[in-house]
Amino acid sequence: MSVAIACIVLLFLFILNTPIFISVLVAILTYFYMAGDISPLIAVQRIIGAGENVTLLAIPFFILLGNLLNYTGITHRMLRFTGVLSGHYPGGLAQSNVLLSTMMGGLSASNLADCAMLSKMLVPEMTKLGYSRSFSTAVTAAGSLITPIIPPGIALIIYGFVADVSIGKMFMAAIVPGLLCCVALMFTIYLISKKRGYLPARAHGPTCRELWEAGKGATSALILILVIIGGIRFGIFTPTEAGAIAVVFVIIIGAVFYREMTMKDIAASLLETARSTASVMLIIMTCSALAWVLTNEQIAQDLAVVMTGFSDNPYIFLLIVNLVLLFLGMFIEGNAAIIVLVPLLMPTVRLLGIDPIHFGVMMILNLAIGCLTPPMGTVMFVATSITGTKIADFLREVLPLLAALIVVLLMVTFIPALTTFLPAL
Structure with missing residues (x-):
């Protein structure tokens, strides 16, 4: 009874648009007050203990890395490179937008940071070239959903921490689904652009000379992606060490080689990182305590019985x-959902012989899609607030892109080899 009341309180606070960590904390306190026979000190221990895991040190480093990229000039160089690669297709700048999000996903690690940066940088340029503001905003928001999937997305780190699986293998497993999302979005944009007459940004395809010139500017970013993924995969360093090394690399590139980064920029990045890390960690800590409450009440066992009661087929x-997560993703922030739901679902996942790595990538992609949908779509709100686009106009334009992402989700769900092939090498 106490856990049911706590869940009702949680949903009510979500409807009131209360910050997630406050909603979860109030629900936890409600549970301990109603239970009576369980000491509230356990809640304090669970909240504090969740923040003491060394694995989570990777999060602030990758958040800092994403913030530093805004000041190094790397982003603009990568935009020129993606423009050379895809600018000759119909809807050239929109194609470059998605391709840039895919490449930045290996660096920024945060879809909100990626969406905010590209909304400020590319949406005004797209509207000048004749794209509608709502379409430009929808493309930017949909492209930024690739960020949590392409390594080193923060969601991959959190899932690895909660599910107790290799973060390095999670990084490798997410590469192919991330690239599939990129291809699906670019193909959808191609069809829309052909129908509406959105012209290419360039008159011809890339020449060897143009690729060489543009590639030189993007070399630092490409090296950084290889260092992060390759170093972790081959056991040279941990994800936390990879984040630290990447931060030092970007500072040296921005301050010494490009000379576009100042001490003021570094200080601003540190401040932004502190705020973002505090927000993420508060969600992780409170949701970890909520996950303990649900486990203590044996919700996981009950959920396993209910779900296996429908069928013992792993695909069913x-x-x-997927259906449950697509619904929950409309209301719950992705990282919070991972922390709460993974401990509940993992016993059934293992019972049915489903690879936890495959399940994790599917879950992260599913919850990322929820960031585009009302009423709690965080990416949707960031993009529309920055560009001044009406929610109704945004939703109308984003539907074809959303459909493309759902097709990729179904492919990832029912073709496990897409996620298990690279980790198994």
Whole structure:
């Protein structure tokens, strides 16, 4: 009874648009007050203990890395490179927008940071070239959803921490689904652009000379991606060490080689990182305590019985999970959902013989899609607030892009080899 009341309180606070960590904390306190026989000190221990895991040190480093990129000039150089690669297709700048998000996903690690940066940088340029503001905003928001999937997305780190699986393998497993999302979005943009007459940004495809000139500017970013992914995969360093090394690399590139970064920029990045890390960690800590409450009440066992009662076919189970997550993703922030739901679903996942790595990538992609949908779509709100686009106009334009991402989600769900091939090498 106490856990049911706590869940009702949680949903009510979500409806009131209360910050997630406050909503979860109030629900936890409600549970301990109603339970009576369980000491509230356990809640304090669970909240504090969740923040003491060394694995989570990777999060502030990758958030800092994403913030520093705004001041180094790397982003603008990568935009020129993606423009050379894809600018000759119909809807050239929109194509470059998605391709840039895919490349930045290996660096920024945060879809909100990626969406905010590209909304400020590319949406005004797209509207000048004749794209509608709502379409430009929808493309930017949809492209930024690739960020949590392409390594080293923060969601991959959090899932690895909660599910107790290799973060390095999670990084490798997410590469192919991330690239599939990029291809699906670019193909959808191609069809829309052909229909509406959005012209290419360039008259011809890339020449060897143009690729060489543009590639030189993007070399630092490409090296950085290889260092992060390759170093972790081959056991040279941990994800936390990779984040620290990447931060030092970007500072040296921005301050010494490009000379576009100042001490003031570094200080601003540190301040932004402190704020973002505090927000993420508060969600992780409170949701970890909530996950303990649900486990203590044996919700996981009950959920396993209910779900396996429909069918013991793993694909039926994955389909049900997808439908549930697509619904929950409309209301719950992705990282919070991972922390709460993974401990509940993992016993059933292992019972049915589903690879936890495959399940994790599917879950992260599913919850990323929820960031585009009302009423709690965080990416949707960031993009529309920055560009001044009406929610109704945004939703109308984003529907084809959303459909493309759902097709990729179904491919990832029912073709496990897409996620298990690279980790198994």
